[in-house]
Amino acid sequence: MSKKPTVELKLPILKNMELVATQTADVVSKHMDLSEEKSGEISMALIEACINAFEHSESKSEIYIHFLIDDDNLTIKVIDKGKGFDSSNVKIPNIETKLTTSEKKRGWGIMLIKELMDSVDFESDHTGTTLTMTKKKNTK
Amino acid sequence: MNSVTNVEQKDNVLIITTEGYLNKDLGEEIQRAAQEHMKKGANKVLINLERSNIVNSIGASILIELIEELQEVDGVLAFCNLATIIEKTFKIMGLTKYCESYSTQEEALKSMS
Numbered sequence: 001m002s003k004k005p006t007v008e009l010k011l012p013i014l015k016n017m018e019l020v021a022t023q024t025a026d027v028v029s030k031h032m033d034l035s036e037e038k039s040g041e042i043s044m045a046l047i048e049a050c051i052n053a054f055e056h057s058e059s060k061s062e063i064y065i066h067f068l069i070d071d072d073n074l075t076i077k078v079i080d081k082g083k084g085f086d087s088s089n090v091k092i093p094n095i096e097t098k099l100t101t102s103e104k105k106r107g108w109g110i111m112l113i114k115e116l117m118d119s120v121d122f123e124s125d126h127t128g129t130t131l132t133m134t135k136k137k138n139t140k
Numbered sequence: 141m142n143s144v145t146n147v148e149q150k151d152n153v154l155i156i157t158t159e160g161y162l163n164k165d166l167g168e169e170i171q172r173a174a175q176e177h178m179k180k181g182a183n184k185v186l187i188n189l190e191r192s193n194i195v196n197s198i199g200a201s202i203l204i205e206l207i208e209e210l211q212e213v214d215g216v217l218a219f220c221n222l223a224t225i226i227e228k229t230f231k232i233m234g235l236t237k238y239c240e241s242y243s244t245q246e247e248a249l250k251s252m253s
Contacts, residue, residue, distance in 0.1 A: 019161065022194070040225030047196050095234030098204055099211070105204040108197035108233055115232045 007067040011050070013060075018050035021065050025076070028067045032074060034137060041116040042135050046076060048109040049131050053080040072138065073118070078131045084124040142166040145191070147173045151253030154182040155245065159191035162226070166192070167202030174206055183215030186248050190221035195229055207238050216240075220248040 009024055011017045022043040029039035046065075053063040061081055068075040093107045114120050117133040124130070142160030149155070154177045156170055174185050185206070207217050220242040222230070230236050242248035 016161065016163065018196070019194075037224060040223070041228070043194070044225050044229055047194070051196060051198065093233075095204065095237065099208055099238070105201040105208075106198060108201065112197055112229065112232055116228075 005069045007069070009065040009067075010062045011065065012062050013054050018047045018054070021046050021050055024065075024067065028069060028074065032069060032137060034074070034135070038135055038137075042074065042076070045113045045116040045133060046078070048112050049076075049078040049133065052109045053078055053082070053129070053131075073134050073136045075132060075134045078133075079128065081128040084126050084129050085122075087122040087124065142192075144169045144173050147177070149177070149182065151249055153184045153186050153249055153252045155186045155188060155249075157188040157190070162189065162192045162195040162199040164196075164198040164202065167199035171202050171206050171209075175209070178209065178213060178215070183210060183213045184218075184252050185210060185215065186218050186220060186242075186245070186252060188220050188245050189223070189226060190245075193223040193226070195226050197229075197233070200229060200233055200235065203235060203239075204233075207235070216252070218242065218248055218252060220245050 007024060007028055009021060011020060025042050025046050026039060029042060050063065064079040066077040087110065090110050091107065093111055097103055098105050113133060118136045119134045121132045122129060142163060142165060143158065144156055145159050146157040147154070154174065156173050158166060158170065160166065170187060203217070210217050218240040221244065222241055227241060240251070242251065
């Protein structure tokens, strides 16, 4: 049985570097013949995953992105070596609350990733976080 | 290049046109352009995103601040020419509950003015 093709990226923590990941995602999406809609959703989720890794992990080094190409789905892993976080403690944002209180307007990343992808999973401890997200080729 | 490329007033509507990635920097540039005209009384703001086809949640969050600022002066924020993924992102975040989205600038001006 042949090994599934994988694309791996290593991104330095520099401004707008998440766009490098979206360009790679576009190429992978085209290779898989995903629709433009799905391709856009993957890019948006990837932007948010990268920003979270850049900003919230307090990682001082690079982040790693693996695209695992399968016949029926695309799995993307975004890996950082930061301090980790507890995804169950992340508050679900609500625009009404944000507009009627002094609550910060930010904090949408995880919600967007969950809405845009078919499955999302976090593995995190004090040595870092791996976000695994999947887009199915033929559903949604 | 991510920037505000044009700011103009037409039929009492302030039109802010952008190009490139709607990130924190561009969000703040839009906000500054709007605030400058709001000081002079503008309260209807239309953002034309025809040449911005990618966004992040930080840029979008700054637009939520702008909605809040416009609400304080009985104003409105609207968008036109949204890319499909930006429209979907704004919908997930709830911006579309507070802002109309129009297919074209002309359609927006007809409705807003």
